[in-house]
Amino acid sequence: MKNNISKHKLADLFVLACLFLLVCWYAYDAYSASSHISNLILIVPVTVIVLVLCIIEFIRMFAIDEVTEQDPVTTVLPVILLFIGYVLTLKWLGFDVGTFLFIALFLWLHGERRKIWVIGYSLAFATLISLFFSGMLPYPMPMLVLSTAY
Template sequence: MRIGRHRYTIDYVHLALITLIAAAVFWYLLDARSVSLSINNLLLVQPIALFALAMYLFIVPQCFHRVDAEVATLPPREQDPLSPTLPSERSDVIRMAALGLSLGLLVILIDVIGFDIGIFLFTAAAMAICGERRPFHLIAFSLAVTLVGIYGFRALIPFPMFTTIL
């Protein structure tokens, strides 16, 4: 594709995928708004849908790549630090497996030990797996996440969740 003096290539697969996702989000938002405009119905759906649509607008320009002759003759840059790469080191793979296992244990045990203790233990385990070793930070951050999570969910969702302490 040519615009002015510049030539561009379009990543059609990426563009089609994000457009499909944006269309599904937009349809879901319209469907939720057609049912009811009450705050209880749209409390989570509308802000997240609008955020997702805004992200779509930021992602679309990345599907267009300029390929002018002078750009092609520049030396290749080093690998983009933001480009997704699969972890290749054994420690990273073990860390990912441990995080997945701890999330699985949270889901399985949440009805047994309670939502509050489960969230606290999962947060502490995830921080420890990711490298945090200071006990005060492990306990304080896990407690803060637990309190915000429990009281936040109770304020937003009228669902009786099983808690042991809170």
């Protein structure tokens, strides 16, 4: 049993190291392209957050020696398919409606059955994130509902 845990931790460490290195490379590449603040205003905070989370997870992996139960494929596969559908339909649904539907269906798949909570949370999150990205990005976001409001 101990051998399986070691292989599992090794695989997790590999993924964590890849994520850490890819984020560092992306931040360096973005800085190399343009060190202007308008180019880095979103990249630097997200980079710092991801790197801190990677370090926390690295420490947690060695501080806590527990066997966690893996999610079966039957619970992960619907979420993967939902995300693929989300990405493929953004062009037609727009970022605002697509995000709303993705969050609502994700919550429903994970067992949330209070319709007011699912609709309210999805609507609030989709609206805030859509307005944030449309204000921050230098190019127009495809929107279905908020394009006329913003």
